Amino acid sequence: MSVPAAVGAAPARPQADREAAPWRRTSLGTVGGVLLLGLVLPWLLVRLDIGNFLVVLLILFFMQAVVAQSWNLIMGYGGIYSFAQVALFAVGGWTTGVLAHSLGWNPFASILFAPVLATAAALLIGLPTLRLRGTYVVLLTLAFHELSRVFAITGPRFISGGGYGLTIVPGFPLGNVGNDQRLIYLYYIAMGIFSVATFVIWRVIYSPLGVAVTALRDSETYAVSRGIDQFRVRLVLFAISAFFTGLAGGYMTHYSTGISTSVFDLSRLIDLLAMIVIGGWGTFMGPILGAGIVIGLDQALVGIGDFRALAEGVIVALIAVFAPQGLWPTLRRIYDRYLGPEPEPAGQAEADPTVGGE
Amino acid sequence: MYNTQLVQAVWGGILFGSVYGLMALGLTLVWGAVRLLNLAHGAIFIVGAYTAYWVVSTLHLPILAALPVGVVVAATFAGVMHVLFIRPVIGKTGFDNATLVATIGLSISVSAAALIIFNPEYKVVPPVLGGSHNMVGVQITNQGLLVVATSLALFALVYLFLTYSRQGMAIRAVSQQRDAASLMSIPVVRTYGVVIAISGALAGLAGVLLSPFFFLNPSSGFNPMIQALIVTIFGGLGSVRGALVAGFVLGIFESFVEVYLGVAWALPGVFLLIILMLIVRPNGLFGIGEVRRL
16 A cells, blocks of 8 residues: 555545444344334233243243353354353352342342353353363363352252252342233343343454454464464453353343252253354354244244254254354345345455354 | 271272273373364263163173173264264364264263153163172272273273274374375274274273263263363373373372362362363373374
8 A cells, every 4th residue: 555545544434344343334223123123022912812921932032042142252253162151151040049039139239240240250260261272161161060060059058959959039029010011021121131232242243352253263373473362352252251141140040030950951051052053153143043943943842852852962963064054144145145135246255254163 | 987088088089080081081082083072972971881771671681791782882873973973074174163062962962862761760780790898998899990900901902002003003193194194095084983983982881880880860971071071181182191190190189089078079179170280281291282192
């Protein structure tokens, strides 16, 4: 670039790469419409016969999607193979559960400590592990999972509740309202958490932090040689992910007025993994789509009982090996080809971050 | 009293150490040669154990007949896993992702299958050897002695196999430089299959031998796998010698913690030890970094 050109470009803000700054081209109308639909939907649904059930499913969807998204943030984008996700969820759940149950705090106050403690726990695991290579992270986070499970079962009584977890945590104090009304309020809280988490994760993915961590995933040597502090970037990302995971854990504890030690079951882990893998590993919409699919299938397949986990495990394995991109990129391609706007001629290369890779 | 505790701790350490070593041996072999972190190792463990249980309880055969069946079925399972889920992604980008997700998916499927076929109750696999000795008040079972002896013998066998046999040399060659090995007309993919099958056989054997101590339920593969993973890191990923030494070190450490501080401290203690280890020596006891393995 010649000197005058560089000087001339300096006062005007350089044209941001559209791929890198998607909020510049996101239509507020669409986002507003979706939000409005989300706000109105429960009022319409509760009028249906099975409406309450559908609202409950939506609440579950919101929470599962938050956890899956935060996991995808570190696994899919960050390439950090952390299996501590369920344990961090449990840390959040137990924190607010113990505060509300044993100390009698207002759940709205105690839930604020769920993400804080989950983040602290994540920093505690992250400090020794994130300096190391991927395999060690897998081993140590799995070990942390097991450690938390054992502690939750055999720990002091106010935590373990005698081995079953916390069974009588107070729910959110929503005043003296009818059942439908109460459900709708719970729905709004869940939707609020989901919206905030989705927005933050979206911004993080396209922030310098997100770009740095994706660069680390794709080519560690090159990224480090460009001056990216690998350890710090990963730690911050891990903490963000843990924050929302813990928040979701806290919400679920008050929502279901208890948290059982069965959250540590491996079938929970495979549910979350299925959401990411089916939806699309390392894509923004993937885990959200995946959460919807897994929760929907869950209801459809409730009849086959134990076979569900069996099928889920095999399906996840097959997708991981034979269609590692997942569903979202495929849908996206179909949309772009048949329904989307005409692609701009200026070589919109297939810049989609490929799945995984060193 | 004092003596009893000490003997208890040492014996428990040797017993569990040898078992962790046996599990870790399979993991470390696969990691060293294929660069695959096999999270289905615990699943293969229970495949072996449940097979032996089934042969004993349904076919009413003695456990000595069930032992080889369990080992063969476990090795076959590992081989099938290799063909279906690992071979298709060898050498492709995203190998780590795909195999990690696939093996954990499979391991959960195996647990679910075990739950369906044999309900969640604890099963008892009879010991291969009955009877026990008494040493200053500590019961030392013959089965325990058998496990320790088998594990040591297998370490020796695997070491000799890797060092002297043609197939073992092929494995080492592949693990050191895959492309060069391939140019020397070593069938790389088949060698991977052999390593994975051997590792499966080891896990299956551990499953059959260990179930008399742990009892067997659909999720009982998870804990031995975690312990084996910890041993593997502690000894250095991909190091056979490391797996042996670390198995005993961690086993004895855990056993002492259990006897003197209580069972609840065993896992946190091991966890703490491994974190310290990783800070002091990130490659483990016998870790040789990235270049040379096995």
